[in-house]
Amino acid sequence: MRRGHFSLDDLPAWSTLNGVNFINVKVSNIDGRGNGLIATNELVSREDDLEPVALLTVPRELIISAEGVEEYAKENKSFRQLLDTVGHQSAVAAKLTALTKEFDHLRENLANLPFWNEIISIDESITIQDWFLLDALFRSRSLGLPRSGESMVPCLDLVNHSSQATAYFDESNEGEVVLYLRKGCVVPAGSEITIDYGQDKSPAEMLFSYGFIDPSSSARSITLLLEPLEDDPLAIAKLHAFGEPPKLKLEEGKDGIPHWTAPFVYLMCLNEEDGLQFKVLQETDGSRHLKMFWQDIDITQASNTMKDLIRDHELYQVFELRAVTVIMGIVQNQLDQLLNTQNGDSSAELVTPEVYHAVSHLRSVEIGVLRKSMQALNEQKDQLLQDDTVVEYLTMMGSEQNDPSAEGAADEEEDFS
């Protein structure tokens, strides 16, 4: 099975044969961005136009979506076997290691399917490099369609990104995908047509998915993984109850003010003595389920909204202070790591100038977000330390610590330093 090279010179013929229409636009090389779409004559869309101006239409049969993959599997027995054996993979998380593991897993599973085994193991016409390429192609070229979800659309995937995009795409009731000129836009002949790959995508996501960071984008955020506290005896139960990998998202709003979101941090900071409990319930059919309780109320289904559940508690501000202290530790740690790699960075000679520039840009955006967040967290902590409940609580903890006869005094010591 050999994969041929498809020249762009063949695109017009291929488009005609396959029912793809380019309307007053064509594919052209764009400096520094590979290929892109440009206008062949001036394109105008007025605010009061009743119908949007279509620039490209792609028929449903050409779209690779989850539904399209299922349909193809109905027609092709070998592909059905492949899909049943290794299909429905989850998203690749940690690039190369995970991809290598995936590819090994794929080979192992295909050993029993002679058709695929020959291609992948005996003939070795598909290698790990193809798997890397496939992942990169999918990440950089797939897009979210309103009806079909994450899909690959030929020709539409030739359109580059801009945060001041002149076009957008939509999916008709018949499943045809159409690229439209945005209302109120004028594109002179020869100018590029662009879409917006996503306002909310963080710089890291842009770089890892598309290989570039839009310098004009105002999206400034960073997402970090959270881990339960090392000495937490309930760590495993908390992770299980939370049900998804816990994350901390730091994001600068349009006003430049940083905000943090980390629903799991409240679980990290609460314990049995606060009113958090776990119980294993056995059903009549013998199955067992872990249940989580807050103040004796079953909150198993609400682990994501812990902050709202504790809001009415008399020690809410103390819990909030614990959460802020934990977040500050994580932010400071990440900041130290980034500053260390920035100072001792010798990778400039190892990578191309474009890659080095992109990585430096990402690092400086992330350092900026972390520094601002640290400042805001410090302010939040200072405010909490002045709260009456917190002052009273800390005074009480202090006097218990000084009184050796007070039961459990040493265990209950809180560290908000």
Ligand SMILES: C[S@@+](CC[C@H](N)C(=O)[O-])C[C@H]1O[C@@H](n2cnc3c(N)ncnc32)[C@H](O)[C@@H]1O
């Ligand atoms: C969906 S493809 C767009 C078409 C692509 N330029 C081509 O030659 O096939 C996405 C890729 O185009 C490039 N690209 C798109 N917009 C860009 C931009 N604003 N700046 C730099 N590269 C861009 C990136 O390499 C990205 O991974």
